[in-house]
Each structure stands twice: as C-alpha cells, then as structure tokens.
Amino acid sequence: MLRLIPLRYLTKTRALVLCSLTLVAFGAFAAVDKALLEQAQALIKAGKAQEAYQMLEAKEDEHAGDLMFDYLLGTAALESGKPSKATFVYERMLAIDPSYIGVRADMGRAYFALGDYGRAKIEFETVLGSQNLPSDLRTQVEQYSVAADSRAQAKPTTMTSYLEVGFGQDNNIGSASGLTVLNLPATGVYRPTAPTGTKIPDEYSTLALGAEINHMLSEKWGLMGGLDYRSRDYAKYNEPNTWTWDARAGVTYTGGAWLLRTMLTAGEYTYNSQRLRQTLGATADWRMALTTSSQLLASGSVLRAGYVPAASKSQESDTYTGTLGWMKVLGAGGTALNLSAVFGQENATGARDDGDRRFWGARALVQSSFTKDVGGYLTAGWTQSDFSGINSSYLMARHEIASDVTAALNLTLTKGVALRPQISYVKNHSNAALYAYEKVDASVNLRFD
Numbered sequence: 001m002l003r004l005i006p007l008r009y010l011t012k013t014r015a016l017v018l019c020s021l022t023l024v025a026f027g028a029f030a031a032v033d034k035a036l037l038e039q040a041q042a043l044i045k046a047g048k049a050q051e052a053y054q055m056l057e058a059k060e061d062e063h064a065g066d067l068m069f070d071y072l073l074g075t076a077a078l079e080s081g082k083p084s085k086a087t088f089v090y091e092r093m094l095a096i097d098p099s100y101i102g103v104r105a106d107m108g109r110a111y112f113a114l115g116d117y118g119r120a121k122i123e124f125e126t127v128l129g130s131q132n133l134p135s136d137l138r139t140q141v142e143q144y145s146v147a148a149d150s151r152a153q154a155k156p157t158t159m160t161s162y163l164e165v166g167f168g169q170d171n172n173i174g175s176a177s178g179l180t181v182l183n184l185p186a187t188g189v190y191r192p193t194a195p196t197g198t199k200i201p202d203e204y205s206t207l208a209l210g211a212e213i214n215h216m217l218s219e220k221w222g223l224m225g226g227l228d229y230r231s232r233d234y235a236k237y238n239e240p241n242t243w244t245w246d247a248r249a250g251v252t253y254t255g256g257a258w259l260l261r262t263m264l265t266a267g268e269y270t271y272n273s274q275r276l277r278q279t280l281g282a283t284a285d286w287r288m289a290l291t292t293s294s295q296l297l298a299s300g301s302v303l304r305a306g307y308v309p310a311a312s313k314s315q316e317s318d319t320y321t322g323t324l325g326w327m328k329v330l331g332a333g334g335t336a337l338n339l340s341a342v343f344g345q346e347n348a349t350g351a352r353d354d355g356d357r358r359f360w361g362a363r364a365l366v367q368s369s370f371t372k373d374v375g376g377y378l379t380a381g382w383t384q385s386d387f388s389g390i391n392s393s394y395l396m397a398r399h400e401i402a403s404d405v406t407a408a409l410n411l412t413l414t415k416g417v418a419l420r421p422q423i424s425y426v427k428n429h430s431n432a433a434l435y436a437y438e439k440v441d442a443s444v445n446l447r448f449d
Helices: 012-026 034-045 049-057 067-079 083-096 101-114 117-128 135-154 310-315
Strands: 157-170 182-184 188-190 202-216 221-234 242-254 258-271 274-291 294-307 317-330 335-347 357-369 374-387 399-414 417-430 437-448
Touching: 034 049, 034 067, 049 067, 067 083, 067 101, 083 101, 101 117, 101 135, 117 135, 294 310
Parallel strands: none
Antiparallel strands: 157 202, 157 437, 182 188, 202 221, 221 242, 242 258, 258 274, 274 294, 294 317, 317 335, 335 357, 357 374, 374 399, 399 417, 417 437
C-alpha cells in the first residue's frame, strides 16, 4: 500500500514522484480533475494554503473520499489555520487505511494546533513506532513530540469561567394543569389557587455564573472542581422564584483513547426565598473515542435529596441513574449528533404516598455550525415514570410520560461573548390530571466565557 507522507517533509524530487504515483494509484477511484490537484499542490507549496483550501473545499461534495484530494484538502486546511477541519479530513483517510504514516503525523500536528497535546502525543508516538521511517520525517515528528510534552507540562492547571444573563417569557410559571376545577376521587372537588396552581404566564430574568478548575498531576491523572449558581426571578409573582448552587470535585484518569471522571457533588435549591432541598451525590463518567469523529459515553450517579421544611420531609429520596450515549460528528465536521438512553430508580426514603419511581427515557441532540459565528442546536427527549405507591388523592398509582423539545441559536459576537435565543416546549402526560401540564418558554441569553 502506498503511504502518503507530507510534502513539506520531502525533497522536491521525492514530492513530485510521490504525487505522480499517488495520482496513478488512485486515478480510478474517483474522477478528480488532475489539473485541480496539481494547482492545489502548487498553491500549498507556494504558501497560499488559504487559496488552495477555498478551491478544494468548493469541490468537497464531489470528491470527498478520493485519497489525494482529501490529503491536499486536509493539508490546505491545516496550513491555513483550520486544524479542526483538518482532523475530520484526515480521519476520513485513516478510516480507509490506518497505515498512512504521513497522514498520522499531520493528524498529530492538527491536534497540536488545537491545543490537544495529549492526543497529538499519541499520534506522534504511533508514527515514531513505524519501521523504515524516513530520517527527515522522524526528526520533524520527534521535535513535535517533545514540543507537545513541553506544552502539556507548561499548563498543568487550567481554569474556565462564565457569566450568563438573560430574560424570557414563561406561559406556565407553576407547571400547572390549566384546569380551574379538578375532581379528586379521595377528597372531591379541588380548585387550584393562583399563581402556581393555575396556568399563568409571566416574564422573568435569569443569572448564571460558574467556574471550573482542572489540575494535571501527571500525564494520566488529574484533579478537578467546579461551582455553579443560577437564579430565575419573575416580574409579577415572587412565589416561583428559584436560586440554585451546585458544587463538584473529583478525579480524572486518561487511558489513551478513553477518559474516566469520578466526582462528588453537592447542591441546594431555594424556592420562593425558602431553602427547600439539599442534595449530596456521586457520579462516574466514562468516555471512549472510537475515532476522532465519534465517542461512546456511559455514566452512573447516585443522589440523595433531603428537604429542609418539616412539611416537605416526606418527599426525600435517593435516586440511582444510568446513562448510555453515542456521539458522532457528521459530514465535514460542522454537525454533531448525540444519542443517549437514561434509566433509573428513585427510592422514596421519606415515605411519600406515591412510593418509589422507576424511570427510563431517551434523548437526541443535534448541534451544527452554519458559519464561523453562527451555530445552533435542537434537542428532544422523553422520560416515562411509573410510581409504585397509591396516590392519596387519586387512589391509584401514577403513570407519567414527560417530553420536551428545545431549539436554539448561538451567535458569536466577539471572542468569548455569545448571544443565544432559544425556545422550549414541555409536556407532561399523567393519568392523574393534577400532575399533567404543558408549557412554552422562550428566552434570550448573553453569555461571557
């Protein structure tokens, strides 16, 4: 099998021979205009990678999959400051044959440009482990490998933070059924009271801020911690106002293509200016890269919820949740698809009359970048819940299905500043009418990272 080696690692004579052989070897694979490839190659060698990229990118839909076309497109992307695009193109080539040593070297350079020094190091070590590696290529890759080590060690600690403010409109602030009169089998006629017992709209403002710190103890082990605060304040009604804070601390372990993170969590939920619920928990998240464009995900968690007011103690619970997921980057890398399944058990430790709850569901998320500064996402999911106890108002066990869909745009205004308009629809089906509801929530958020 012919191995593609980056043109810049070779003498002019070697490069011309390689290009010629490659065109002959793959000429029958796809009808790519030889003049197009030669022009792109000449532009790259002349330092005009951006021009080469624009010319090749316009033909990608026609010629993606032709190895020489993809190689030149990936090289043009890398040389013109588009390393993310380059990784997707190189992955397309390596899916055909992982033995393209030169492509692996360039994949390492792309990861290096992205600041992903760990994955860059893996690619460089793979190249250096190859037999009969040309001396000039080996020298270049060794230099990059040392640089990747140096960069990774120079930044053992990183910190990120954000601030987000927004405003919106909620057409059902209490997630109420919308019925003004309910017939409860156990107690008779019941008339819900405003504002949270009936379907009432209101405007609101939000504030969110948080930070996370990560510290690498070694190449594989790391520590992390984070804190988040969120609030929602309604304009007309104070009762549904909420404030929450959540903290986390844990350990990370990188095992090459996979990552494991275990954390302890704690949080508090305030409703109508009253401390309502406190939580303690533990989670474990595992991710494995199948390719540079797809990942498997699995997580498990346990969460204990304790209530502060004596009247709410019956709602205390322990919840055990498992999640399985898959992420795939589609096409040229501008779109990502996430699919996940969730299942779990909520044990009613406070002896609520609804008893324990078993739940399972699924969620899909599609994220896309339309332009450099405009992106968006669409997510939808459903969760089915079955309660083991007999509800004291309805004299039967509750069965519910909750579904939701959210669409949002993300507009980058400048580096670290984005505007996100979004709209959500939520509907909860229940065999007990008091717990059935639907709502629409629209908001605009300004985020600083």
